[in-house]
Amino acid sequence: GTGAVVVLIHGFSESAGLWHLQTNRLKNHYRVIVPDLPGTLAAPLTQPLSIESMADYVYTILLEEDIKEAVVIGHSMGGYVALALAEKHPHLIKGLGLFHSTAKADSEEKKENRSKSVNLMQQYGADTFLRQTLPNMFSPATKNKHPELIDACIKMGQECSLAALIAYYEAMKERPDRTAVLQQLKVPVLFVVGKDDNAVPLDNILPQIAIPAVSSVHIFEEVGHMGMWEIPAASNLVLEQFISFCQL
Numbered sequence: 001g002t003g004a005v006v007v008l009i010h011g012f013s014e015s016a017g018l019w020h021l022q023t024n025r026l027k028n029h030y031r032v033i034v035p036d037l038p039g040t041l042a043a044p045l046t047q048p049l050s051i052e053s054m055a056d057y058v059y060t061i062l063l064e065e066d067i068k069e070a071v072v073i074g075h076s077m078g079g080y081v082a083l084a085l086a087e088k089h090p091h092l093i094k095g096l097g098l099f100h101s102t103a104k105a106d107s108e109e110k111k112e113n114r115s116k117s118v119n120l121m122q123q124y125g126a127d128t129f130l131r132q133t134l135p136n137m138f139s140p141a142t143k144n145k146h147p148e149l150i151d152a153c154i155k156m157g158q159e160c161s162l163a164a165l166i167a168y169y170e171a172m173k174e175r176p177d178r179t180a181v182l183q184q185l186k187v188p189v190l191f192v193v194g195k196d197d198n199a200v201p202l203d204n205i206l207p208q209i210a211i212p213a214v215s216s217v218h219i220f221e222e223v224g225h226m227g228m229w230e231i232p233a234a235s236n237l238v239l240e241q242f243i244s245f246c247q248l
Helices: 016-026 051-064 077-088 108-124 126-137 140-145 147-157 162-174 179-184 202-208 232-246
Strands: 005-009 031-033 070-075 093-099 189-194 215-220
Touching: 005 016, 005 051, 005 077, 016 232, 051 077, 051 162, 070 077, 070 232, 077 093, 077 162, 077 179, 093 232, 108 126, 108 162, 126 147, 126 162, 140 147, 189 202, 189 232, 215 232
Parallel strands: 005 031, 005 070, 070 093, 093 189, 189 215
Antiparallel strands: none
16 A cells, blocks of 8 residues: 555564454555564565564564654564564654553563463474464353354464564563553553463553553453454554544
8 A cells, every 4th residue: 555654563473464354454545564473374484583682573564664753563473573672763754653562671471471382382393272272362252153264374383483472482582561651652562362362361461551651442241362353443443543543
């Protein structure tokens, strides 16, 4: 598309295809940049991989495209990348969206669980891990009504190599707390939360919404960690309203 720039960053075990329903809508009004992070599809895995190195990767794309400012929205791990990008290049950020994501670092319990997951992947392979884990990213209502979404999510995850999945988990585990970035940014910040999100629960997000100078918060009922698929029409409306607001 053309116009103001929107950057959509996917998360763990995902690709740019995560955002296809949003891209198809937003491209009618905006220029949409949807990168595949290193280790996804044709993007080579870079070592050592970190949240910061993935932010540098996205920044390099924006430099190549001569983009001076953008609304940057990240899903889950993509939100961590967006925060790192905002920390390093605040002048670039016209608005920041955390779509089922958080500025907080992993708790010690979460880090331990990530380490267990890495061991599980190493022992049983990526496919077993994905089939065990990814259904939990959806709400009970979605799992009952739209099991095909779970299959599509697993298929997308299977396009990532075992090495990439492990590298992503290690990167997330080692990322620092970036709640200070929310305070330093003077642009609008979007929080999208699913009430049935087990990965980034509501009680993790609620303390953060008062930190930015300008916050937009949307809490979806019967939605887990995959709102852009579970309720695409509502997700698109939220994104369109937020991106439009950021242009004022």
